[in-house]
Amino acid sequence: VPWDFYINFKLKERLKEEYDHLCSCYQYQDGCIVWHQYINCFTLQDLLQHGELITHEIIVLVIYNLLTIVEKLHRAEIVHGDLSPRSLILRNGIYDLYDYNKNDQALKIVDFSYSVDLRAQLDVFILSGFRTVQILEGQKILANCSSPYQVDLFGIADLAHLLLFKEHLQVFWDGSLWRLSQNLSELKDGELWNKLFVRILNASDESTVSVLRELGTAMSGVFDTTFQNHLNKALWKVGKLISPGALLFQQEGQTDLSQIPT
Template sequence: MQKRLQRLQRPVDVRPAVMFIDKGYFYTDASCLVTEYCKHGSLLDVVNKFGETNKSQEFLTMYLTIELMHMVEQLHACRIIHGDLKPDNLLVKGFTPLPDSSDPEVVFRGNKRPLLLIDFGQSIDMSQYPAGTTFMAKVKTSSFMCIEMQTNRPWTYQTDLFGLAGTIHVLLFGQYMKVYQEKEEWKITQSVNRKFNQQLWRKIFYTLLNIPSCEKIPDLSALRRECEEYFVSALLPTYNKQINKVICKLDSLTSK
């Protein structure tokens, strides 16, 4: 997986955001994988620790959304389905100020990533299957059962896009996503803060939840670029002004 990501040669290097196995110990009845230690714990841990305060920080939520989109986009370009994308499987490495630029490639380039995606125990290497292969299996956790699983339709990359939507939902609202269907459109039950870019956030959820078929997977890169343009034009100054406070808050919560 690391080699495939390297071959992509994208301006944004997500390899540091994807679990790398330093050592592995394998036995007949168990195994142990040694990887990078992240003192802040999982993304879910951090959201729970921040409590209500994180809901008012669109700059941080949008930044992490863009980072997640880069991650998923490049994994899928390598024909890898993670299969279990959720806040529990994202460790928080930490935050740094970003370059002050109107060019998203300048802002997000480099190899410093705030999150680390772990647990590839459910992942699928699509390169090992014939073209056109789809799946009908269902995950056991209902909160992360994609629309296709819920409606008994075939799926491939949809499961990760649903997991992406669910993770973004936790960042926005501090709780797991619930969906419902209205006039053939799948929606979330929560309403986006009116101070946020409601139109863009609605588009994100609509795109990730309403996927026509396995042959018509949405262009995540186009959606990600729209998010980047909004971030650099409207949120980047606030991010750089406030991020040191976020870092101090995160460190103080971790030390408790």
């Protein structure tokens, strides 16, 4: 059985109704299929090539989705191990201004090549096999990484760092805590980002599910009306890049276009 199918099947089995209802697993005598609905081939890596589209609101949306997704993975005792831009795909329809329930459904993980099932694989002690660890090789903080679950926390931190600063995670030890080398004070919602990085980098032996849930709750607090309006405008621009035909159809089909940015 292909590994991606196995992981998706186990997630469906363990998460039950919380499993992604837009993904289905089918097994036959001569093969198997994992069917993802409403996704395209536009990855987060592709979005990084268009830096002008990556606004504060887009970054918050992406990281909020990651926190939500990875919390579910860890509750199912699955570690992804490669939360890189190329393994995350933007869903079709995230630019729909009339869909106000999409904020936790913007991303889809489609590659579980480096994933492990810690319920079945009890002997995962060497972390160097995870691609996230390979990417961050040389970072001293990895020496304090005692659990496979922490690898995904570092993956989220690295993705946030890439989106915010266009480079991989760089940290230092200040004598009591691990902190970013970059200055967060000038960022919009700098306190929120500082909390995210400090909690992730210093989670130690804490339950990653608790850390992820705490950070997800904190990040969801910024989704007020003003933020949502700015996010809708940013997503509209992303949508024009991802699927201009769908946007044209949507525009022609709506009777009230007053919310659509120009």
